Amino acid sequence: MDYCVEVFWKADLRDGRASDLLAQVAQLGIEGISRLQVSSLFFLRGDLSLSQVEQLAEALLADPVVEGYRIRPVGALAEDDPGLVLEVGYLPGVTDAVAENLLRRGRLLGIDGLEAAATGSRYVFQGTIGPDALHQIARQLLANEVIQHYTLGPLRPAFVPYARPSDEVAVIPLRTASDEALARMSVERVLFLSLPEMQTIRDYFSHLGRDPTDVELETLAQTWSEHCQHKTFKTTIRYRSRGGIPRLLPPGAAVPPEGEELIHGLLRSYIRAATEQLDRPWVRSAFVDNAGIIAFDEAWEVSFKVETHNHPSALEPFGGANTGIGGVIRDIIGVSARPIAATDVLCFGPPDLPAAEVPAGTLHPRRIARGVIAGIEDYGNKMGIPTVSGAILYDSGYTANPLVYCGCLGIAPAGRHPRSPRPGDLCVALGGRTGRDGLHGATFSSAELTHETGQTVGSVVQIGDPITEKALLEAVLRARDEGLYTAITDCGAGGFASAAGEMGREVGVEVELGDVPLKYPGLRPWEIWLSEAQERMVLAVPPEHLARLGEICRTFDVEWTVIGRFTGDGRLRVRYRGALVADLDMAFLHDGWPRRTLEAEWTAPAFPEPEVVTGDLTGLLLSMLSHPDVASKEEVIRRYDHEVQGATWIKPLVGACSDGPSDGVVLRPLELEGWQGLALGAGICPHYGRIDPYAMAWAAIDEALRNVTAVGADPDRVALLDNFCWGNPSLPDRLGALVRAVQGCHDAALAYGTPFISGKDSLNNEYVDPHGQKRSIPPTLLISSLGIVPDVREAITMDLKAPGNLLYLLGETDPELGGSLYARLQGALGSSVPRPRPEAVETMRALHRAIRARLVRACHDLSEGGLAVAAAEMALAGRLGMDLDLRPLLAERLAAEAVALFAESSGRFLVEVAPEAASAFEACMAGRPCRRLGKTTAEDRLRILGHDGQVVVEAAVSELVRAWRGGA
Missing domain, CATH: 3.30.1280.10 (Phosphoribosylformylglycinamidine synthase subunit PurS)
Known part of the structure; x- marks a missing residue:
C-alpha cells in the first residue's frame, strides 16, 4: 500500500x-x-x-x-x-x-x-x-x-517506475551525413557544436572507417563545449578597436599596433601572461587545477575558485544555485583541501518589474532571486561552510539571464595534493549515485537561452544533496591524510566523461559503465557516462590502497565503486557490460577541435553626460542609500551562516549594531597557529562596461584590491580570480568588448602586482525572444581577491569608532560620473568612466603601513555613490555623526559639489584617524594624495559643507539608517 x-x-x-x-x-x-x-x-x-x-x-x-x-x-x-x-x-x-x-x-x-x-x-x-x-x-x-x-487536490507522487537496464547504444551515421544534416544533428541532439566541429568529427571517423556511437559523439560534444574547453579564450582573434581610454602598459612593454591586432589566445596572451610575468613565488598553482592555490605559510596552502551557474539558475533558481555552490565546493575538495568559506555574487533583473514585462519563457526576477538565495543557503549551511562574502546587483539586462557566481575557499597542508594518476591505478567513483539529472549541462551552458529553453532542455537541471557531499568531504580528507590516491577530481560538467577523461588525459583510462551505481535502472550507456548527477568525485587509487579506502568510505557512509583503471596507452575506452561503446584517442578528444579565427571589433560609444544638479543633494543621497544596489543586504546575509567553523574574524556586517557593510572579510582558520589570516574581497561594476570594458576591468581590480587592503591585507600579497560573463562571442561587437576587458585585466594586474590564479568564462548569456530578437547581459566581470593579513589583531572595520577623530580622503577625485549610480539616477549613463590609476597601488601600500602601525581607527573604500555614500555608510555603521568640508576638493580639482560627492573615481579610501595619531598618519601618507576633510561627532547628524561653507548635505544618522535598511 x-x-x-x-x-x-x-x-x-x-x-x-x-x-x-x-x-x-x-x-x-x-x-x-x-x-x-x-x-x-x-x-x-x-x-x-x-x-x-x-x-x-x-x-x-x-x-x-x-x-x-x-x-x-x-x-x-x-x-x-x-x-x-x-x-x-x-x-x-x-x-x-x-x-x-x-x-x-x-x-x-x-x-x-x-x-x-x-x-x-x-x-x-x-x-x-x-x-x-x-x-x-x-x-x-x-x-x-x-x-x-x-x-x-491530492497529488500522485513521482515514484520512479521500474525500468529494465538498457544496453542500447546507437551508432550515428555521421560519415555520409551532409553539412546540412550535421548542423541539424548538432541542434537536435543538444550538442551545440559548430559546423566545422561536426565536420572534423565526421572526418575523424571517416579515417577510422566507422561511424561513432552515441557515447563517442556525446563525449566529444561535452569535451569540446565552450563550457569545458573555453574555446573563445584559446582561439585566434583578429581585433580592431577605435577610441576609448589608451592602454596603460608597464615601462618597456611592446606597444600593440593601432588598427588591427592578431591575438593568439586571450588566456595565453593576457591573463596567464600577467601571472607568468609577475612570477610571484607564493603562487603554487594557477590555471592548472580545479582551483588556484597560493602559499599561506610554509606549512599550509590556500585554494580559491569561483564558478558560475547562470543558465541552470535561470530555469530552476533553487536547484541552479544549490548545485552551483555544491559544485564549487567540490572544486576545492578536488584540490585535496578543506572548504573554509563560500562566496556569492548575484545579478538579477529589477525586483519591481511589472509582470507584463517578464520575457516569455522566463521567471520573474523576484522569484529567481528568492530561489537562488534559498539554494545557496540550503547548501552552504548544511555543509557547515560559512558564506562570508558577496554582493547583489540589479539591472534590467539580467532579467532573462541572471548571473550566479559561487565561490569557495579552502585550506590544505602544503604539498599534499597529488595530481598524476599512474598506469595500473584504479579509477574509483565516490559519493552520490548516477541518474538522468544534468544531462547536456555542459553543452547547454554553451548556448543562448530562448523562450522555449525550459521545455527543451529541462533535463539539465540538477538538485543537490549537501548531506551526501558533507560525508564525501570527510572521506576524501581522511584519504588525503593517509596518501591513498594519486589524483582526484570532481564530476562536474560532463560527469564521468569529463572527470575520467581529464584525469586520464596523459595516461589513458578504461571505464566499465555497468559497474556505476545508479539511482534507478533504465539509463542508457551515454546517459550514465554524461550524467551530471551531483556529489560525485573520481579518484585514482593504487590497488594496494583500495581496501583501506573502502574502510574509510564505510566509516562515513559514502558509497564507492571501482569503475575502471588507468592504462598507460593514451586512449579513452568505455565499456558497458564488457561491450566496447567508446574508443577515442586522448589527443583528438582534448586537442582535436578545429581552431578558427574570430572577428572582434570595439568602437568607443558616446553617451551623453548626466546633468549636474544643484538642488536637493540630501534627498539624492537618501535615494542612493535606498537603491537596491547599495541598500542593506542584511536580510540575505543573515540567512547564511557566516560564523560556522569559528574562523570569521571580520564579518560581512560590522559596527555598533552589527549592520554596517564591511569592505572585505577576514578569516583565521582554526588549523593555523599564530595571528596571520586571510581577507576576501570582490570588485564588479558592469555599468562601466557599457562605456568601456577596459576601464571596467581596471576599476573591478582596483575595487577588489581596495576591499582587502581596507581590512588589513598586504596589497603585495593579493591574488585575483577573474570571472567573465558575456554575450555571444560569435558577434564581433560582443567579442571586441571581451577583448578590451581582458586587456584591462592584463594591464591592471601588472600595474598592481596582483597575479591571477584562477578564472572562468560564462559566454552566450543572451536571450532570444519569440521574434528572434537578442538581448545580451551587460558586459560583466567579477574580480575576486584573496589577500594575506599579516596579523588579524590589526584588522580594520569601516564603522566610525569615536567622536572627535579626524577624517581623511585618500586618492584623487576627478569629474568621473560615467556609469555611476549618480548618472543612472539621472536617467543617463555618461561617458566619463573612472580612468585607470596605476599609481593607486602606492596609496594602498602607504595605507597598509599605517594600518600595521595602528594609526587607523576605521577605513572604507569608495565605490557606488562615491564619497557621499561611503561617508553615510561609515556614519550609520558606527551610529556616530560626521562633519565633512568639500572645499579642499572643490578648490583644487572640482567645480560642483555634486561631482565631489558622487563621482566614483578609483583608488580612494575614507579613513578615520585619532587626533594624536594624525601627524604620524600624515607622515606615513607623505607623497600620496591625502586630504583632511573633517571629523567625527557625537551628534546624530551627517553634515557636509560645500562652496563658501554652506551646508549642501544634512541628514540625521537615524534617517540614513532608515533609508539604507528600508531599501533592502
Missing part, C-alpha cells in the same frame, strides 16, 4: 512558510485568502504496516515539539480540509534528496519493506479565493514546470 504522511505545524504556532507565501501572493495582487496552511508531504511505497509508517513519522519526519502529522492513503483527501487544496511534487527522474535520505534512514531503523519514497508540499487556502487564482499562484510562485508538477 502507498501511504502519505502529512506533517504540519501545530495550530498554536506561527508558520513562517505561510506568512512568506501570503506576502508573495499579495505582490501578485491576489486577494480573498483568509487563512493558509502549509504542510510537507512524504509518500511511502512498500510492504509497510501502519505501525511502521507511524514509526517513520515519529522518528524521522515530524518534530514532536512543533509539528503534528497524519497518515492517509495516497490520493485520498483529508476529511477535515477546510478549503481549496493545492499540492506540488517533483517530476519523475528529478533528484529528491530528502526522499533518498528517508530511504537510507528507514533501512537503518530496520524497516526493510520501504521500497520507494517521494516528497511534496501541500497548501490549503481558505477564503473567497477561486481555482483560477490557485492556478496562477501555483504557476508563478510554487511549481516550476521544469522540475515540478501540481494538482488542485
Whole structure:
C-alpha cells in the first residue's frame, strides 16, 4: 500500500512558510485568502504496516515539539480540509534528496519493506479565493514546470517506475551525413557544436572507417563545449578597436599596433601572461587545477575558485544555485583541501518589474532571486561552510539571464595534493549515485537561452544533496591524510566523461559503465557516462590502497565503486557490460577541435553626460542609500551562516549594531597557529562596461584590491580570480568588448602586482525572444581577491569608532560620473568612466603601513555613490555623526559639489584617524594624495559643507539608517 504522511505545524504556532507565501501572493495582487496552511508531504511505497509508517513519522519526519502529522492513503483527501487544496511534487527522474535520505534512514531503523519514497508540499487556502487564482499562484510562485508538477487536490507522487537496464547504444551515421544534416544533428541532439566541429568529427571517423556511437559523439560534444574547453579564450582573434581610454602598459612593454591586432589566445596572451610575468613565488598553482592555490605559510596552502551557474539558475533558481555552490565546493575538495568559506555574487533583473514585462519563457526576477538565495543557503549551511562574502546587483539586462557566481575557499597542508594518476591505478567513483539529472549541462551552458529553453532542455537541471557531499568531504580528507590516491577530481560538467577523461588525459583510462551505481535502472550507456548527477568525485587509487579506502568510505557512509583503471596507452575506452561503446584517442578528444579565427571589433560609444544638479543633494543621497544596489543586504546575509567553523574574524556586517557593510572579510582558520589570516574581497561594476570594458576591468581590480587592503591585507600579497560573463562571442561587437576587458585585466594586474590564479568564462548569456530578437547581459566581470593579513589583531572595520577623530580622503577625485549610480539616477549613463590609476597601488601600500602601525581607527573604500555614500555608510555603521568640508576638493580639482560627492573615481579610501595619531598618519601618507576633510561627532547628524561653507548635505544618522535598511 502507498501511504502519505502529512506533517504540519501545530495550530498554536506561527508558520513562517505561510506568512512568506501570503506576502508573495499579495505582490501578485491576489486577494480573498483568509487563512493558509502549509504542510510537507512524504509518500511511502512498500510492504509497510501502519505501525511502521507511524514509526517513520515519529522518528524521522515530524518534530514532536512543533509539528503534528497524519497518515492517509495516497490520493485520498483529508476529511477535515477546510478549503481549496493545492499540492506540488517533483517530476519523475528529478533528484529528491530528502526522499533518498528517508530511504537510507528507514533501512537503518530496520524497516526493510520501504521500497520507494517521494516528497511534496501541500497548501490549503481558505477564503473567497477561486481555482483560477490557485492556478496562477501555483504557476508563478510554487511549481516550476521544469522540475515540478501540481494538482488542485491530492497529488500522485513521482515514484520512479521500474525500468529494465538498457544496453542500447546507437551508432550515428555521421560519415555520409551532409553539412546540412550535421548542423541539424548538432541542434537536435543538444550538442551545440559548430559546423566545422561536426565536420572534423565526421572526418575523424571517416579515417577510422566507422561511424561513432552515441557515447563517442556525446563525449566529444561535452569535451569540446565552450563550457569545458573555453574555446573563445584559446582561439585566434583578429581585433580592431577605435577610441576609448589608451592602454596603460608597464615601462618597456611592446606597444600593440593601432588598427588591427592578431591575438593568439586571450588566456595565453593576457591573463596567464600577467601571472607568468609577475612570477610571484607564493603562487603554487594557477590555471592548472580545479582551483588556484597560493602559499599561506610554509606549512599550509590556500585554494580559491569561483564558478558560475547562470543558465541552470535561470530555469530552476533553487536547484541552479544549490548545485552551483555544491559544485564549487567540490572544486576545492578536488584540490585535496578543506572548504573554509563560500562566496556569492548575484545579478538579477529589477525586483519591481511589472509582470507584463517578464520575457516569455522566463521567471520573474523576484522569484529567481528568492530561489537562488534559498539554494545557496540550503547548501552552504548544511555543509557547515560559512558564506562570508558577496554582493547583489540589479539591472534590467539580467532579467532573462541572471548571473550566479559561487565561490569557495579552502585550506590544505602544503604539498599534499597529488595530481598524476599512474598506469595500473584504479579509477574509483565516490559519493552520490548516477541518474538522468544534468544531462547536456555542459553543452547547454554553451548556448543562448530562448523562450522555449525550459521545455527543451529541462533535463539539465540538477538538485543537490549537501548531506551526501558533507560525508564525501570527510572521506576524501581522511584519504588525503593517509596518501591513498594519486589524483582526484570532481564530476562536474560532463560527469564521468569529463572527470575520467581529464584525469586520464596523459595516461589513458578504461571505464566499465555497468559497474556505476545508479539511482534507478533504465539509463542508457551515454546517459550514465554524461550524467551530471551531483556529489560525485573520481579518484585514482593504487590497488594496494583500495581496501583501506573502502574502510574509510564505510566509516562515513559514502558509497564507492571501482569503475575502471588507468592504462598507460593514451586512449579513452568505455565499456558497458564488457561491450566496447567508446574508443577515442586522448589527443583528438582534448586537442582535436578545429581552431578558427574570430572577428572582434570595439568602437568607443558616446553617451551623453548626466546633468549636474544643484538642488536637493540630501534627498539624492537618501535615494542612493535606498537603491537596491547599495541598500542593506542584511536580510540575505543573515540567512547564511557566516560564523560556522569559528574562523570569521571580520564579518560581512560590522559596527555598533552589527549592520554596517564591511569592505572585505577576514578569516583565521582554526588549523593555523599564530595571528596571520586571510581577507576576501570582490570588485564588479558592469555599468562601466557599457562605456568601456577596459576601464571596467581596471576599476573591478582596483575595487577588489581596495576591499582587502581596507581590512588589513598586504596589497603585495593579493591574488585575483577573474570571472567573465558575456554575450555571444560569435558577434564581433560582443567579442571586441571581451577583448578590451581582458586587456584591462592584463594591464591592471601588472600595474598592481596582483597575479591571477584562477578564472572562468560564462559566454552566450543572451536571450532570444519569440521574434528572434537578442538581448545580451551587460558586459560583466567579477574580480575576486584573496589577500594575506599579516596579523588579524590589526584588522580594520569601516564603522566610525569615536567622536572627535579626524577624517581623511585618500586618492584623487576627478569629474568621473560615467556609469555611476549618480548618472543612472539621472536617467543617463555618461561617458566619463573612472580612468585607470596605476599609481593607486602606492596609496594602498602607504595605507597598509599605517594600518600595521595602528594609526587607523576605521577605513572604507569608495565605490557606488562615491564619497557621499561611503561617508553615510561609515556614519550609520558606527551610529556616530560626521562633519565633512568639500572645499579642499572643490578648490583644487572640482567645480560642483555634486561631482565631489558622487563621482566614483578609483583608488580612494575614507579613513578615520585619532587626533594624536594624525601627524604620524600624515607622515606615513607623505607623497600620496591625502586630504583632511573633517571629523567625527557625537551628534546624530551627517553634515557636509560645500562652496563658501554652506551646508549642501544634512541628514540625521537615524534617517540614513532608515533609508539604507528600508531599501533592502
